[in-house]
Amino acid sequence: MAAPAQAEYYSTSDPADANRSLTDIRAVRAKHGAANVVVKVRFQDLTRSSAAGLSVFIDTDRGERGAEYVLSSGLNDGTDYVLTTAAGWRGTAERVECDYEATYNWGIRNSVRVRIDRECLQRPSAVRVSVKMADPTDGSTRVVDWSPERRRWSLPIESGLGA
């Protein structure tokens, strides 16, 4: 008998290594279910007036260098977010028209939850994720924090039944 399929998870903590920014990344969790990829990023302190930005890179093709998709978002109240294809480690101007959303938990939970329908990603069997915070989003004095490391991927997360 086959074992029941499970949603596959990835979870890591991140050190307090970017403490010149309130949005120092402290944890990343990801879940790859039958329908969605969900990535949750927890920060030291997420405020509605944040000037920082977040990039959630998604790898769906290990044979191609860098990311295939990136969700880019601000972290302030009222921010926009967009899912585009990626070339290497940069987003392109090519928006992916599909079902995805980002939700922001300012205050106690200090987290952002990104949900991307697997159809957006052409239903990959596995994904890897990498998360980058930049505060502010550009400029010479910005603070940058990556998880797990700069331009490094999580372990592969295979699709399961949950999410």
Ligand SMILES: [Ca+2]
């Ligand atoms: Ca950190």
Ligand SMILES: [Ca+2]
């Ligand atoms: Ca890739």
